Amino acid sequence: MSNRVSPILAAVVAKIQGLALAVGGVVLPVLVRKAAVRRDRFDPSAMITVAKSRELEDVTRFSFGELRTDYVIDVVIHSPFAGPDDGIDDYAAARDTLVDAFSRPPLVGAPLVFDLRARPAAWLQPYGEKSEYDWQAVQVIASVVTANSGGGP
Protein backbone atom coordinates (compact mmCIF):
# COMPACT_ATOMS: atom_id res chain seq x y z
CA MET A 1 0.00 0.00 0.00
CA SER A 2 1.25 3.48 -0.87
CA ASN A 3 0.04 6.83 0.35
CA ARG A 4 2.38 9.64 -0.56
CA VAL A 5 -0.18 12.45 -0.76
CA SER A 6 -1.37 12.54 2.87
CA PRO A 7 2.08 13.22 4.36
CA ILE A 8 2.66 15.93 1.75
CA LEU A 9 -0.65 17.62 2.58
CA ALA A 10 0.14 17.45 6.30
CA ALA A 11 3.59 18.90 5.72
CA VAL A 12 2.19 21.74 3.62
CA VAL A 13 -0.34 22.52 6.37
CA ALA A 14 2.37 22.54 9.04
CA LYS A 15 4.55 24.85 6.98
CA ILE A 16 1.70 27.29 6.33
CA GLN A 17 0.73 27.27 10.00
CA GLY A 18 4.31 28.21 10.77
CA LEU A 19 3.99 31.23 8.49
CA ALA A 20 1.03 32.55 10.56
CA LEU A 21 -0.60 34.24 7.58
CA ALA A 22 -3.20 36.80 8.59
CA VAL A 23 -5.96 38.84 6.99
CA GLY A 24 -7.19 41.84 8.93
CA GLY A 25 -4.95 40.97 11.86
CA VAL A 26 -6.50 37.54 12.33
CA VAL A 27 -4.24 34.53 11.79
CA LEU A 28 -5.98 32.18 9.38
CA PRO A 29 -6.63 28.56 10.36
CA VAL A 30 -5.28 26.01 7.89
CA LEU A 31 -7.43 23.01 7.04
CA VAL A 32 -6.89 19.95 4.88
CA ARG A 33 -9.84 19.41 2.58
CA LYS A 34 -10.72 17.08 -0.28
CA ALA A 35 -11.21 20.27 -2.30
CA ALA A 36 -11.26 24.01 -1.65
CA VAL A 37 -14.62 23.93 0.10
CA ARG A 38 -16.00 26.46 2.56
CA ARG A 39 -19.35 25.73 4.17
CA ASP A 40 -21.46 28.46 5.70
CA ARG A 41 -22.31 27.94 9.37
CA PHE A 42 -19.56 25.28 9.65
CA ASP A 43 -16.29 26.91 8.76
CA PRO A 44 -14.45 30.06 9.81
CA SER A 45 -15.17 33.17 7.75
CA ALA A 46 -11.53 33.39 6.74
CA MET A 47 -9.30 30.36 6.40
CA ILE A 48 -6.81 28.53 4.23
CA THR A 49 -7.62 25.19 2.64
CA VAL A 50 -5.02 22.72 1.48
CA ALA A 51 -6.17 20.03 -0.92
CA LYS A 52 -4.83 17.78 -3.59
CA SER A 53 -5.60 19.54 -6.85
CA ARG A 54 -8.06 18.32 -9.42
CA GLU A 55 -5.14 18.80 -11.76
CA LEU A 56 -3.76 15.31 -12.11
CA GLU A 57 -0.32 14.40 -10.87
CA ASP A 58 2.27 13.76 -13.51
CA VAL A 59 3.88 10.33 -13.26
CA THR A 60 7.13 9.70 -15.09
CA ARG A 61 9.18 6.54 -15.17
CA PHE A 62 12.64 7.78 -14.31
CA SER A 63 14.35 4.51 -15.01
CA PHE A 64 13.23 0.93 -14.75
CA GLY A 65 13.71 1.15 -11.03
CA GLU A 66 12.18 4.54 -10.14
CA LEU A 67 9.07 6.61 -10.59
CA ARG A 68 8.88 10.38 -10.38
CA THR A 69 5.50 11.80 -9.39
CA ASP A 70 4.68 15.52 -9.37
CA TYR A 71 1.74 16.18 -7.05
CA VAL A 72 -0.18 19.43 -7.42
CA ILE A 73 -1.52 20.85 -4.16
CA ASP A 74 -4.08 23.66 -4.12
CA VAL A 75 -3.60 26.23 -1.37
CA VAL A 76 -6.62 28.55 -1.33
CA ILE A 77 -6.99 31.58 0.92
CA HIS A 78 -10.65 32.30 1.69
CA SER A 79 -11.81 35.54 3.24
CA PRO A 80 -15.00 37.59 3.18
CA PHE A 81 -15.34 40.19 0.46
CA ALA A 82 -15.26 43.61 2.09
CA GLY A 83 -15.70 45.84 -0.90
CA PRO A 84 -13.64 46.86 -3.89
CA ASP A 85 -11.84 49.63 -2.01
CA ASP A 86 -10.13 47.30 0.45
CA GLY A 87 -6.37 47.47 0.83
CA ILE A 88 -4.65 44.48 -0.69
CA ASP A 89 -1.60 44.36 1.58
CA ASP A 90 -2.71 41.27 3.50
CA TYR A 91 -3.61 39.42 0.31
CA ALA A 92 -0.41 40.32 -1.46
CA ALA A 93 1.72 39.45 1.58
CA ALA A 94 0.03 36.06 1.96
CA ARG A 95 0.51 35.27 -1.70
CA ASP A 96 4.16 36.23 -1.93
CA THR A 97 4.97 34.58 1.40
CA LEU A 98 3.51 31.31 0.15
CA VAL A 99 5.43 31.53 -3.11
CA ASP A 100 8.66 32.18 -1.23
CA ALA A 101 8.03 29.37 1.25
CA PHE A 102 7.28 26.70 -1.32
CA SER A 103 9.75 27.53 -4.04
CA ARG A 104 12.52 25.23 -2.86
CA PRO A 105 12.87 22.00 -0.90
CA PRO A 106 12.98 20.62 1.72
CA LEU A 107 9.41 20.10 2.86
CA VAL A 108 9.77 19.21 6.51
CA GLY A 109 7.60 16.21 7.35
CA ALA A 110 7.61 14.83 3.82
CA PRO A 111 11.13 13.47 3.30
CA LEU A 112 10.20 11.88 -0.02
CA VAL A 113 9.82 15.31 -1.59
CA PHE A 114 13.02 16.13 -3.44
CA ASP A 115 11.73 19.12 -5.40
CA LEU A 116 9.24 21.79 -4.47
CA ARG A 117 7.81 24.58 -6.60
CA ALA A 118 5.12 27.20 -6.17
CA ARG A 119 2.89 28.25 -9.02
CA PRO A 120 0.67 31.28 -8.41
CA ALA A 121 -2.91 30.48 -9.40
CA ALA A 122 -6.04 32.62 -9.19
CA TRP A 123 -5.63 36.15 -7.83
CA LEU A 124 -8.49 37.84 -5.99
CA GLN A 125 -11.44 36.95 -8.11
CA PRO A 126 -13.59 39.73 -9.47
CA TYR A 127 -16.41 37.32 -8.64
CA GLY A 128 -16.00 38.60 -5.08
CA GLU A 129 -18.50 41.23 -6.02
CA LYS A 130 -20.96 38.52 -6.93
CA SER A 131 -20.10 35.82 -4.42
CA GLU A 132 -19.17 37.77 -1.27
CA TYR A 133 -15.83 35.99 -1.14
CA ASP A 134 -12.30 37.16 -1.67
CA TRP A 135 -10.29 34.13 -2.57
CA GLN A 136 -6.97 33.52 -4.16
CA ALA A 137 -4.83 30.48 -4.72
CA VAL A 138 -1.28 29.24 -4.99
CA GLN A 139 -0.45 25.79 -6.29
CA VAL A 140 2.40 23.85 -4.75
CA ILE A 141 4.06 21.18 -6.87
CA ALA A 142 5.79 18.53 -4.80
CA SER A 143 7.93 15.99 -6.64
CA VAL A 144 8.81 12.61 -5.20
CA VAL A 145 10.87 9.73 -6.49
CA THR A 146 9.88 6.28 -5.34
CA ALA A 147 10.93 2.77 -6.12
CA ASN A 148 9.06 1.35 -9.07
CA SER A 149 7.96 -1.75 -7.26
CA GLY A 150 5.22 -2.62 -9.71
CA GLY A 151 2.82 -2.68 -6.79
CA GLY A 152 4.76 -5.38 -5.00
CA PRO A 153 6.32 -5.14 -1.54
Place this chain on the structure above:
Amino acid sequence: MRFVFANPVTVTLTRPRTPWAAAASITVNYVQVQSARQDVADDPLGGDLDGDRRTFRLWLIECQGLPPSSDYEIAMSDGSTWIVKQMDTLCKGREFRCHCMARVGSLP
Protein backbone atom coordinates in the same frame (compact mmCIF):
# COMPACT_ATOMS: atom_id res chain seq x y z
CA MET B 1 -50.39 48.47 -1.84
CA ARG B 2 -47.47 48.06 0.50
CA PHE B 3 -49.83 47.82 3.47
CA VAL B 4 -51.53 44.63 2.28
CA PHE B 5 -48.51 42.30 2.18
CA ALA B 6 -48.40 39.67 4.88
CA ASN B 7 -45.58 39.77 7.38
CA PRO B 8 -43.70 42.88 6.23
CA VAL B 9 -40.39 43.50 7.96
CA THR B 10 -38.31 46.53 8.79
CA VAL B 11 -34.71 46.57 7.62
CA THR B 12 -31.75 48.92 7.64
CA LEU B 13 -30.54 49.89 4.19
CA THR B 14 -26.94 51.11 4.06
CA ARG B 15 -24.95 52.65 1.27
CA PRO B 16 -21.35 51.58 2.00
CA ARG B 17 -18.59 54.06 2.54
CA THR B 18 -16.53 54.90 -0.52
CA PRO B 19 -13.29 56.88 -0.82
CA TRP B 20 -15.36 59.91 -1.80
CA ALA B 21 -18.50 59.56 0.31
CA ALA B 22 -19.41 58.55 3.84
CA ALA B 23 -21.71 55.64 4.54
CA ALA B 24 -25.42 56.39 4.83
CA SER B 25 -28.14 54.33 6.48
CA ILE B 26 -31.90 54.51 6.63
CA THR B 27 -34.64 52.40 8.15
CA VAL B 28 -37.02 50.95 5.60
CA ASN B 29 -40.46 49.71 6.59
CA TYR B 30 -42.91 47.44 4.80
CA VAL B 31 -40.24 45.31 3.17
CA GLN B 32 -41.34 42.01 1.70
CA VAL B 33 -38.78 39.23 2.22
CA GLN B 34 -38.62 36.07 0.17
CA SER B 35 -37.35 32.76 1.54
CA ALA B 36 -33.60 32.25 1.54
CA ARG B 37 -31.93 29.80 -0.78
CA GLN B 38 -28.60 28.19 -0.03
CA ASP B 39 -26.48 27.85 -3.11
CA VAL B 40 -22.96 27.52 -4.42
CA ALA B 41 -21.54 31.02 -4.76
CA ASP B 42 -18.25 30.13 -6.40
CA ASP B 43 -15.98 27.19 -7.15
CA PRO B 44 -12.35 28.00 -6.41
CA LEU B 45 -10.15 25.55 -8.29
CA GLY B 46 -13.02 23.07 -8.37
CA GLY B 47 -14.10 23.50 -4.75
CA ASP B 48 -17.32 24.99 -3.41
CA LEU B 49 -18.10 28.20 -1.55
CA ASP B 50 -21.51 28.31 0.09
CA GLY B 51 -23.71 31.33 -0.31
CA ASP B 52 -27.22 32.21 0.84
CA ARG B 53 -29.41 34.18 -1.51
CA ARG B 54 -32.59 36.09 -0.70
CA THR B 55 -34.82 38.60 -2.42
CA PHE B 56 -36.15 41.77 -0.79
CA ARG B 57 -38.83 44.07 -2.21
CA LEU B 58 -38.56 47.69 -1.12
CA TRP B 59 -40.87 50.59 -1.90
CA LEU B 60 -39.32 53.80 -3.14
CA ILE B 61 -41.55 55.86 -0.88
CA GLU B 62 -40.15 54.01 2.13
CA CYS B 63 -36.53 54.56 1.12
CA GLN B 64 -36.41 58.25 2.12
CA GLY B 65 -34.20 59.44 -0.70
CA LEU B 66 -31.80 56.49 -0.60
CA PRO B 67 -33.07 54.04 -3.19
CA PRO B 68 -31.21 50.72 -3.17
CA SER B 69 -28.48 49.87 -5.61
CA SER B 70 -25.87 47.17 -6.17
CA ASP B 71 -23.49 46.63 -3.23
CA TYR B 72 -25.84 48.31 -0.76
CA GLU B 73 -26.36 46.39 2.47
CA ILE B 74 -29.67 45.29 3.96
CA ALA B 75 -29.48 44.42 7.65
CA MET B 76 -32.25 42.41 9.27
CA SER B 77 -33.24 42.34 12.90
CA ASP B 78 -31.79 38.83 13.31
CA GLY B 79 -28.30 40.24 12.67
CA SER B 80 -27.92 38.92 9.14
CA THR B 81 -26.56 41.26 6.50
CA TRP B 82 -27.45 40.91 2.85
CA ILE B 83 -25.62 42.55 -0.02
CA VAL B 84 -27.54 43.65 -3.09
CA LYS B 85 -26.07 41.88 -6.11
CA GLN B 86 -28.74 42.59 -8.67
CA MET B 87 -31.79 44.82 -8.71
CA ASP B 88 -35.01 44.92 -10.69
CA THR B 89 -36.98 48.15 -10.88
CA LEU B 90 -40.71 47.43 -10.74
CA CYS B 91 -43.95 49.39 -10.91
CA LYS B 92 -42.44 52.15 -13.05
CA GLY B 93 -39.79 52.90 -10.48
CA ARG B 94 -41.99 52.76 -7.40
CA GLU B 95 -40.69 49.42 -6.15
CA PHE B 96 -37.36 47.61 -6.16
CA ARG B 97 -36.69 43.89 -6.09
CA CYS B 98 -33.21 43.35 -4.68
CA HIS B 99 -31.49 40.01 -5.24
CA CYS B 100 -29.05 39.67 -2.38
CA MET B 101 -26.37 37.41 -1.02
CA ALA B 102 -25.62 37.02 2.66
CA ARG B 103 -22.43 38.57 3.93
CA VAL B 104 -20.04 35.76 4.82
CA GLY B 105 -20.29 34.97 8.51
CA SER B 106 -23.30 37.21 9.19
CA LEU B 107 -25.97 34.53 9.30
CA PRO B 108 -27.17 33.58 12.77
